[in-house]
Amino acid sequence: MMFYPLNVNGQTLRIWGVVWIVSIGEIWKYQNRCVFNNGRVEHIEVFTVVQRKTWAWLTSKENDA
Secondary structure, three states: OOOOOOOOOHHHHHHHHHHHHHHHHHHHHHHHHHHHHHHOOOHHHHHHHHHHHHHHHHHHHHHOO
């Protein structure tokens, strides 16, 4: 309940849910790459991947995106 924004409808809530899931998932994945593979993460790269994946998920699930 703490993560639900107030005064939004179902579609907007689903969209923000997708953004949250993709953002947390990509941050987690890049953190693992740094820790386990001694990789270097660029903030712009993480942001770009989050944008692309969010757009891909939304356009496949929501007709109005």
